[in-house]
Amino acid sequence: MIRVGIVGGTGYTGVELLRLLVGHPNVTLHAITSRGEAGTPVAQLFPSLRGRVDLAFSHPDEAPLDACDVVFFATPNGIAMHEAPKLLAKGVRVIDLAADFRLRDVAVWERWYGMRHASPEWVAKAVYGLPELFRDEIRTAQLVANPGCYPTAVQLGLAPLVKAQVVRCEGLIADCKSGVSGAGRKAEVHTLFAEASDNFKAYGVAGHRHQPEIVQGLARLAGTDVELTFVPHLTPMIRGIHATLYAELTTEVDLQALYETFYREEPFVDVLPSGAHPETRSVRAANLCRIAVHRPGNGRRVVVLSVIDNLVKGAAGQAVQNMNLMFGLPETTGLMQVPVSP
Amino acid sequence: MIRVGIVGGTGYTGVELLRLLVGHPNVTLHAITSRGEAGTPVAQLFPSLRGRVDLAFSHPDEAPLDACDVVFFATPNGIAMHEAPKLLAKGVRVIDLAADFRLRDVAVWERWYGMRHASPEWVAKAVYGLPELFRDEIRTAQLVANPGCYPTAVQLGLAPLVKAQVVRCEGLIADCKSGVSGAGRKAEVHTLFAEASDNFKAYGVAGHRHQPEIVQGLARLAGTDVELTFVPHLTPMIRGIHATLYAELTTEVDLQALYETFYREEPFVDVLPSGAHPETRSVRAANLCRIAVHRPGNGRRVVVLSVIDNLVKGAAGQAVQNMNLMFGLPETTGLMQVPVSP
Amino acid sequence: MIRVGIVGGTGYTGVELLRLLVGHPNVTLHAITSRGEAGTPVAQLFPSLRGRVDLAFSHPDEAPLDACDVVFFATPNGIAMHEAPKLLAKGVRVIDLAADFRLRDVAVWERWYGMRHASPEWVAKAVYGLPELFRDEIRTAQLVANPGCYPTAVQLGLAPLVKAQVVRCEGLIADCKSGVSGAGRKAEVHTLFAEASDNFKAYGVAGHRHQPEIVQGLARLAGTDVELTFVPHLTPMIRGIHATLYAELTTEVDLQALYETFYREEPFVDVLPSGAHPETRSVRAANLCRIAVHRPGNGRRVVVLSVIDNLVKGAAGQAVQNMNLMFGLPETTGLMQVPVSP
Amino acid sequence: MIRVGIVGGTGYTGVELLRLLVGHPNVTLHAITSRGEAGTPVAQLFPSLRGRVDLAFSHPDEAPLDACDVVFFATPNGIAMHEAPKLLAKGVRVIDLAADFRLRDVAVWERWYGMRHASPEWVAKAVYGLPELFRDEIRTAQLVANPGCYPTAVQLGLAPLVKAQVVRCEGLIADCKSGVSGAGRKAEVHTLFAEASDNFKAYGVAGHRHQPEIVQGLARLAGTDVELTFVPHLTPMIRGIHATLYAELTTEVDLQALYETFYREEPFVDVLPSGAHPETRSVRAANLCRIAVHRPGNGRRVVVLSVIDNLVKGAAGQAVQNMNLMFGLPETTGLMQVPVSP
Structure with a gap:
């Protein structure tokens, strides 16, 4: 089982990740963090997850993220570039659903995102996580920059x-x-x-x-x-x-x-x-x-x-697809939900 | 594997049944009928099912429904009362998602639905398929009247x-x-x-x-x-x-x-x-x-x-829940989808 | 022409009042106030009013509200009870679209609204502005408490x-x-x-x-x-x-x-x-x-x-209806808009 | 007062024309026709018009359309080309909100609309009713082809x-x-x-x-x-x-x-x-x-x-704008509704 952590799980990307991971056969949810909601049961904030997620949000400083095999960042832009390197240094693999590692050219990134980049060295090592185009690089990546929607x-x-x-x-x-x-x-x-x-x-x-x-x-x-x-x-x-x-x-x-x-x-x-x-x-x-x-x-x-x-192929689903590749699972594991229509 | 047939699969109840049955581990889809869409691939009418359902709609007169273990009627009111008895007579089990067998009092039914009931004898034998209230009867039912929404x-x-x-x-x-x-x-x-x-x-x-x-x-x-x-x-x-x-x-x-x-x-x-x-x-x-x-x-x-x-607990999901009971499966089989929110 | 002022015109009640007053033949807009948007042209905040409203929002302390014949309060609860008495004292008539003067029993009001009432004496004089039930009192009212939706x-x-x-x-x-x-x-x-x-x-x-x-x-x-x-x-x-x-x-x-x-x-x-x-x-x-x-x-x-x-009969339209009554105009003046359907 | 007729008033263009014409100061509604709804009061089909429109739909063959000054066709494509020429011959002015007279090249029209044109001679005389571009021609037009949305x-x-x-x-x-x-x-x-x-x-x-x-x-x-x-x-x-x-x-x-x-x-x-x-x-x-x-x-x-x-600048409002031009009224007459927002 892959031990999974989620940083910043209170947005739509976070709840969608949870929906998908809850049904994933090879995953155990190990920690979910939120600065603002620390202590709140996840299912209280998101009643759609009642009965399916028992975890509460942890404060980021107290969450056992370094005991995870992979950590998803579902945070606003500019967080992962500060927090991910510590985990990466301990061998944790990281999938960032924000934009921090998407642009190879740090100067361009800094212009568009209006802040100084905190870990340009990891920009160079990050793999752009669009599996249909860059599948092979993703398999061995330690840090995946999940594409925008x-x-x-x-x-x-x-x-x-x-x-x-x-x-x-x-x-x-x-x-x-x-x-x-x-x-x-x-x-x-x-x-x-x-x-x-x-x-x-x-x-x-x-x-x-x-x-x-x-x-x-x-x-x-x-x-x-x-x-x-x-x-x-x-x-x-x-x-x-x-x-x-x-x-x-x-x-x-x-x-x-x-x-x-x-x-x-x-x-x-x-x-x-x-x-x-x-x-x-x-x-x-x-x-x-x-x-x-x-x-x-x-x-x-x-x-x-x-x-x-x-929220799926444009965010959380693609992130799980990347995780499957990174951990040698069949790419479709946990991702065969039939579209809901009407 | 349970061989399943669906009569009248072109409405919302039909496509929702398909969504759920496609992911059900104990089911094979054997036949889907539609008078108006006979010959049309199911996935052409419902693009959400592309790649997941290979069947085409059959004409009701030609579909191998009597080779099914269970047939769902996702038809307008007044169809199952004509068509289901033939299948029931051959030992096929039937779950009617329409109203034909819901009211025990045939006279009341005829007043509200404005037609003569074609098989009052089956009304008496039908079990009302609300599992939380009538679970035991459902297990052994040959004909289940799936409740309205x-x-x-x-x-x-x-x-x-x-x-x-x-x-x-x-x-x-x-x-x-x-x-x-x-x-x-x-x-x-x-x-x-x-x-x-x-x-x-x-x-x-x-x-x-x-x-x-x-x-x-x-x-x-x-x-x-x-x-x-x-x-x-x-x-x-x-x-x-x-x-x-x-x-x-x-x-x-x-x-x-x-x-x-x-x-x-x-x-x-x-x-x-x-x-x-x-x-x-x-x-x-x-x-x-x-x-x-x-x-x-x-x-x-x-x-x-x-x-x-x-469409789920009010129709197709409840029908699958009834099917699970009728065939001795764990009641939650194929029904653990996490709600989609937002 | 009736000189009209609006206090707190940045919410939905405010923009709806403006829509109705712009087409009212007996009204001139004299002042609109907003603490947060002082200086902003009204039509910049609400592009639907471009070409129809030339005023900018004034700061409440600087707006010529006491030169108005009537002032509408389209403010959150608890503002009018502080601000209206000054205007009332100068003979300005006031229509409060918030709840400050709706409940006759001040103790009940304070319980539900969680604050101390600032002008209980005006509660006693206020008229509840539901014209179909209390038309005659409204005609002569100086202060009208416009009903909730x-x-x-x-x-x-x-x-x-x-x-x-x-x-x-x-x-x-x-x-x-x-x-x-x-x-x-x-x-x-x-x-x-x-x-x-x-x-x-x-x-x-x-x-x-x-x-x-x-x-x-x-x-x-x-x-x-x-x-x-x-x-x-x-x-x-x-x-x-x-x-x-x-x-x-x-x-x-x-x-x-x-x-x-x-x-x-x-x-x-x-x-x-x-x-x-x-x-x-x-x-x-x-x-x-x-x-x-x-x-x-x-x-x-x-x-x-x-x-x-x-927003109309439940707020701004009813307020204009009350104004018509208070100023002796035919009650339907400026209020004969045909419903927009579809 | 301009006597107005509407042919085919049961669609969205029709009800929107009615909304605008009801408030137009220079117009009297003389006749509204519908084949399917003949005899039905307009306000029964469109409850938004209760109290504002007293007319019932007439059968097209019985409606006093030739006593109108102007007739709007709010019909499907292919009706006005048959019915308008009779009215035009009697001096009634016509505004067609459908496509019958929009394309100058009859062959192109026939290809796109899949039917034979019934009155090519009127195509040549029709004026394309986009006032901002072709205002002068519209003033004197007998037949206006109101543009598509x-x-x-x-x-x-x-x-x-x-x-x-x-x-x-x-x-x-x-x-x-x-x-x-x-x-x-x-x-x-x-x-x-x-x-x-x-x-x-x-x-x-x-x-x-x-x-x-x-x-x-x-x-x-x-x-x-x-x-x-x-x-x-x-x-x-x-x-x-x-x-x-x-x-x-x-x-x-x-x-x-x-x-x-x-x-x-x-x-x-x-x-x-x-x-x-x-x-x-x-x-x-x-x-x-x-x-x-x-x-x-x-x-x-x-x-x-x-x-x-x-439905307004893309259909009924533009049609009224054209009518204003054709009858020498100020172009904005009856068209100064403030946008409804939110």
Whole structure:
């Protein structure tokens, strides 16, 4: 059994990790920490876990995290870079669901995240945890930087095109729509029900932290520079990301075959038949990415539709998938939940 | 392995049964029928099941239902009473998720459902499938009448009071709120998103078919007549039933202890601590009923709050629970999904 | 023209008052105050008012409120009792949309609101602003206590029964459902979209501040004590209150005629035909209460369904209606908005 | 007073027209027709109009439409082309809210709408009713083709760029998101609450009827061919369209000044400050288009955000605006409703 710790388990990523780990056959929950909720039983804060999680939140300073085999950081950005190195030094493996180790270029990271990086040496050693693209590195990683929700949907959607070098690498567009849980469980006016319901808006058009993360991943696949316009939107739904991706073909190619071949062996990526329109609910609560490729009017423009559940394949599910790889388990262990629909 | 058939698998109850049965370790799906969708792959109609269900819908006349160990009817009311007897005659066990066998009094049934009953002889033999109240009969039943969604929430909420004879059996009130999936997957104007969203209304105040079903069950528990006002409401959420139940105490009693004792051994009923307010999302997609008991101002009035997911404990999950009992499996087999929240 | 001031215009009641006053032909907006947003243009905080409101928020200490003919307090509870007396002393008329002057019994108020009342002398002079029941007093009032949202829906729903003394005054039940805007524009976790959407729950079952307010009003109408169980619920919609009211008849009466007669002359109360189920959206954004009366199975139990928009007839619209009465304008002036549906 | 008739008043466009016309000071409602609801009082079908509309639906063959000054067609596509010519021949002016007269090229129309056009001669005479672009022609038109909802948001969003010839006219992208009321009041499975809520999907990526309408309008403004990729999405909200528009600059230009100048005199188009993100709710229930222009990273890519209420500026409100122009009234008459927010 893998002894698991969770740091910062009071947000949506934390409760989703718990939902998945509770049903995982090779895991025992060893510790969950929260500064603000220390002493509170987990199931009191999250009644959905009543009868399934007996632990209480521990204070981070008192939790037996170094006795864990793996620790998930479900903390705000800027925590793991301070706390993880101590655990890593003791041989504990770490999966960070925040952004601390996602960008290889520390200067770029510091610009976007507005703070000084506390452990640049670990940035260099961290592995970017998108298993479909970087599976082999993940297996042996001690520190995994779990990708952001938008970056997962966009990179999986564009990877086949970019890798095959069949589209222009300038002029890529990712028009993305996210459910409100993507904004986290912080009390803020703009994500109140009365503000976000029956409403739709873009945000961060001038620049969003997930843009450099996406560009870094695509550039690595392309072997060349990539230029991407990224526009996120807030959608009145709890979960789900829908990425509508635009690229310009530079050569003739059978797009459907390209995608089906690229993802043929992948248990968590589903290429839909030609002409399909994936719905976010078709992956609700499941560790899946569903993709459809279109070429309207048979022109040069490719339109890719890519959907994930932001809390599962976009966060906690992907983290468990990474854990499975890191511990030599079958990749699908504990992750075969059927999507909840309707 | 239990060979399972499903008749009428194109509604929400059908797809939810499939979600649960796909993950059930003792089941093989043998046949799914649909008159309208014969030939269509199940996963084409329900993309959430892509990669998990390989079957196509069969025409009911051609499906190998009599080779099944158990057949679920997820059909509109009035179908199972015609089709089930043939299967029952061949020894197939049947769980009807519609209302055909729920009311013992055929005349009452015919009045509420507006049709002549086609197999009154099977009404007499059917067992009402509310395991927490009638577990022993279910184990040996050949035909189980799976309860309605409202009746499940209301009967589980009121059972301890009525059984203990601590409340007046006249003047009971069940003010119930249901998610829109309770109305089924039929195309109707009043359940369109643009009609039902950001809106709330009562319906059927003059009389609703679930009222006699509830009264029948409570009267059996009480051993006396029961008089209940039942008012259902349509709520802008996909899943969930919230029953707010009002009764008048006739004697002093420790309500919290009464409920905790009554449901102590039940894996699927959770009595919350005194003062709690269960939320429908705390049981979303799970086979659970959560209950809280209140006595405002310490007066004679008891207020019970009871929540279920109408498609799980109120339909498909309860049906699988009944199947487990009928086939001697541990009752929780395949039903330990953690609620999806948020 | 009536010079109008608004104290505390940054919540939902404030922006709704602005929406209504902007279109009112006899009003000029003279000042809007906010401690936190002083200096911010109103239309910057509320883009829906761009091009319609040119004012900026003033600091309360600097706003020319005493030059107003009437000042609306759209503040949290406990502010108006401190600030209004100064204005009242200068002859300014005041309409308080908070609870400070709603309860005649100061001791009861202090118990429910958990603070010492700062101006009990004004409690005695305040008029309860439910025009359909207390119109004449409102005309000459200097200080109007605008009713709460739940109390408006419940009192209008039960008034004909209680006034006519045809029901038992004990054992009344008000099972009420409110949209999330009723919780205000404060940043709180439980009203986040990801918490409140696709969810339903009761709250405050042990006791809610609107209960004594309702009881006070009904007792006055009944001329006797009234005993009421009040259970509020949070509903995943932005606006709307649906009150489902239960009472027990003590005599034979033509309920439909009783209600139609009671409200015959009322421009803002609509008694639906027998058998109807009012929907909250049928009053969305309008100053209306729609009511239907039921008597299931022709028994002794009466079920009344009463719907309002909590921000209009339950708050800002009713306040404007009171202002019209106080200033001798036709009561419907500026309040004939047609409900927005769908 | 303008005598107004409405043909086909049972859909969302119809009820919204009624909401606006009821409050219009220069209009009397003369007739509303419906084949299916003939004889039904309008306020019975739409309870939001109780007390405001006394008319019943007439059968189209019996309605006194030729005694009207103007008749609105709020019918499905393909009706007005048959019925309008008779009225036009008698001098009645017609505003068609469907698509029958929107495309100048009858062959293109027939291809997209899959039927033979019944009155091509009137196509040539029809005026495209987008007042901000074609105001002068509308004043004298006898037949106005009211634009589609998507085309209104997209054309208003791109017009300044295209007219000023500062962007490439190939490679335009309109990524559009619509509320579910845009799909109309037809009973269909995919727009049921339980299907469309908490869900997001694209549709019609292979081709959508609004694409040629948009291209026709933009090409006329540009004076050259235009090539546009148009991807519509279904969003879980009742009302609202959000168009996210992508274009490539060909020259340096002050975008903010360009837009502010272009729309300086327009009462119904609001150009937001630089950096803003318009929300659909900021125009809810109002005849407004709000636009913001962005240039991420100061590159060549322009991103325009354009929002309308699909039922108002995207349908009924624009139709009334056109009527005002046609009858020499101030353009804003009856259209100054303040957006409903929250």
